[in-house]
Amino acid sequence: MDTKEVGRQVMRELMGDAFLEAKDKTRNNFNAVIHEYAEEVCFGRVWARTGIDRKQRSILNIAMLTALNRPAQLRSHLEGALTNGCTVDELQEILLQAAVYCGLPAAVDAFRVAEEVLRARNLLA
Structure with missing residues (x-):
């Protein structure tokens, strides 16, 4: 292949x-x-x-896409992260960590995108 x-x-x-x-x-x-x-x-x-697993790659991508403020790509990678085994709690922690280092505006946008993805999957309480 x-x-x-x-x-x-x-x-x-x-x-x-x-x-x-x-x-x-x-x-x-x-x-x-x-x-x-x-x-x-x-x-x-x-x-x-194979150096790191897909869940770790997803975590890195979510943090980087939050820092770069790329909501369209973030949406796709949030979907992928859930597929790769990230939990809702883990996504919340990743985005909160990003808020400290990337700034509140980027994190607020990322939380908004994550909420849309989670709501669509019926994962938001």
């Missing part, structure tokens, strides 16, 4: 078939290169490595 196929499989395992199908529908001649980069490098090479 080549890195593109590995990457697509990792994406499917993390975010599901519907995510991958929706992503494929946005592909065109212009953005195909960035889709391929994500599939081959991000997911096919880095996410497929």
Whole structure:
């Protein structure tokens, strides 16, 4: 299996078939290169490595995406984190930790996105 196929499989395992199908529908001649980069490098090479597990990768991504204030990507990685075994309590702690180091505005936005994801999964009390 080549890195593109590995990457697509990792994406499917993390975010599901519907995510991958929706992503494929946005592909065109212009953005195909960035889709391929994500599939081959991000997911096919880095996410497929065994040095740390997927839950740890998810935790890192949530913290970094909060710091960068990237809500669209954060949403996808919150979904992936839940798939990778992160609990609601762990997500709350990750975002609270990020608030201290990334600032309150970024953390408030991240909490808002997380609440939407959790509500959609019926995980918010």
